[in-house]
Amino acid sequence: MPEQVNSPTWDSVWEEIFRNKEWGKYPAEHVIRYVARNFFSIADRSKIRLLEIGCGPGVNVWFMAREGFSVSGIDGSATAIQKADKRLAGESLQADLCIGDYAHLPWADASFDGVVENVSLYSNPWISIQHALREVRRVLKPGGPFLSSFFTDQTWGYGEGDRVETDGFVNLREGPLAGAGFCIFLNRSRIPELFCDFIDLNVERVSWTLDGERHLVEQFVITCRKPEG
Numbered sequence: 001m002p003e004q005v006n007s008p009t010w011d012s013v014w015e016e017i018f019r020n021k022e023w024g025k026y027p028a029e030h031v032i033r034y035v036a037r038n039f040f041s042i043a044d045r046s047k048i049r050l051l052e053i054g055c056g057p058g059v060n061v062w063f064m065a066r067e068g069f070s071v072s073g074i075d076g077s078a079t080a081i082q083k084a085d086k087r088l089a090g091e092s093l094q095a096d097l098c099i100g101d102y103a104h105l106p107w108a109d110a111s112f113d114g115v116v117e118n119v120s121l122y123s124n125p126w127i128s129i130q131h132a133l134r135e136v137r138r139v140l141k142p143g144g145p146f147l148s149s150f151f152t153d154q155t156w157g158y159g160e161g162d163r164v165e166t167d168g169f170v171n172l173r174e175g176p177l178a179g180a181g182f183c184i185f186l187n188r189s190r191i192p193e194l195f196c197d198f199i200d201l202n203v204e205r206v207s208w209t210l211d212g213e214r215h216l217v218e219q220f221v222i223t224c225r226k227p228e229g
Contacts, residue, residue, distance in 0.1 A: 011076075011123060013181035018057065018079040027063040030206065030221045031118055034147040035064060038114055045069050051112045051139065053102035053132065054120020058084025058095070064116075065093040072096040072112070074105065103131040110141045117148045119219065122184050125165060129184070129194065137197050140226040146198060148222045150186040151177065152205065156215035158185045176210070176217055186220055198224035 039048050045068035052060050055073030057080050064071045065088060073095055075081055081099050088095055098106055102120075115136050121129045136146055153167055157175020161183075164170055168184040177183045186194075188203070195201050200223075207218040 011181040013179075014123070015077045015079055017180065018077045018083070025059060027060045028118055028149075030149065030204075031060050031116060031147065032063065034116065034145070034223065035067065035069075035114075038145050039069065040067075048114070049112045050114045050116065051107070052116040052118075053105070053136065054117055055084060055097070056080045056120070058087050058097075060116055060118060061095050061097070062087050062091075062093065065095050066091065070096075072098070072107065074098045074100050074102050076101060103128055103135060105135045105139050107139050109138055111139045113141055113144055115140055115144070115146045117146075119149050119151060121148065122150045122186065123180065123182055124184070125168060125182065126184065133194065134197065137226050142226055142228045144226050146224050146226070148195075148224075150220050150222070151183070152218040152220055153185040153187045154207075154216055154218045155185055156210065156217060157183070175215070188220070191220065191222060195222065195224050197227075199227050200225045 039045065042048055049070045049072070050064050052073045055061050055075045058073060061071050061073040061084055073084065076099065078099050081097050084097055100106060121132055124132065140146060155175065157172045157177050160174040161169035161172035167187055168182060170182050172178045172183060191203055192201065202223045204221045205218055206221055207216060209216055
């Protein structure tokens, strides 16, 4: 079992969720596209180090390791990391997995060629997201690409709980994030501020509907890079 790292900002509700829910067998299309566009053309993939923060049970870690990259992952849930380990072992794949807080990454400066975050940061308060993004920038190599995704403020459930900060809620009563602890629904106007330490910022949206098109789920897909200097 990987070494335990102190994780003071991680919401323990996710340990219960990972114990009782199975999901995420295959990676999202935008994760596949990010990895393919940036790294598939490289001849020796084993020399490319990729990190996923908030890796959960390891679907993206599995995909990147299966494609031949050197992969690391971090999540606050011991159960999630155990599931990721088991999935990798089942296909004789390897990854450097860590139980910990991605606001305090246990890797050296400029360790990774790319970093992935897929709807994980949204479950943290704004100040913790800022800390995590500073850590992402620190561990990225100069010019390294970063992929992040957040639920937008158009997603079903926005406003259906107790507001504790701007666009941040607990006790959501409706929507796909009900019962998932704290959730921040990102407003488009806040993205430049949040990603101010990165360059080449690009924002896209992906969406789908639930319950016969009665409800919308929408995500921002954000790509950017660490400055070269």
